[in-house]
Amino acid sequence: MEKKETLKVKDIVRFNEVFKDVKVSGLNKEATVEYLNLKICISELVEKFAEREKKIFKEAIPEGYKEGDKLPPEKYQEFKSLIDGLMEKFHNEPIKEEIDTHVLSLDELFDSVLNIEENKNISSEGKALLMKYLKK
Numbered sequence: 603m604e605k606k607e608t609l610k611v612k613d614i615v616r617f618n619e620v621f622k623d624v625k626v627s628g629l630n631k632e633a634t635v636e637y638l639n640l641k642i643c644i645s646e647l648v649e650k651f652a653e654r655e656k657k658i659f660k661e662a663i664p665e666g667y668k669e670g671d672k673l674p675p676e677k678y679q680e681f682k683s684l685i686d687g688l689m690e691k692f693h694n695e696p697i698k699e700e701i702d703t704h705v706l707s708l709d710e711l712f713d714s715v716l717n718i719e720e721n722k723n724i725s726s727e728g729k730a731l732l733m734k735y736l737k738k
Contacts, residue, residue: 609701611651612693617703617735618648620728625720629710636705643701658688703735711737 621644626637662684664677673681706715715721715736716729724732 608696609703610693611695611697614644614647614697614701615651615693617731618644620724620731621735624715624724624732625718626714627718627720628714629706633706633710633714640701640703640705643699644703647697647699647701654692655689658692659685662688704738706736707738 621641626634629637662681664673664681667673711733715732716724
């Protein structure tokens, strides 16, 4: 039995960087519905992550800071280090949602995604991500 991969926030964000612009052509009805539902789910998750990042940023702002204020270099470095650490921690968190990204057969993936003209500019790294996450 195959162990399900625990996806982290950074995995979904990275996958979405390629997935959001992918075009499909010629999928059957069932595969199209699964694919579109996955697009919606990933998009909603990424929006939630962006909101969480804004909240993390706001909560880390030094007390008394007002927008437009310039922090002294040492305070700025402290703030930057704090934000970087908090964001790294957040991006390494496992997602709470159960998502099955594996919605296309190998044939569907090649014939309807990877080999169509509209996706010819996807890098080999991007294609590898699509293969990793989309292939059933």
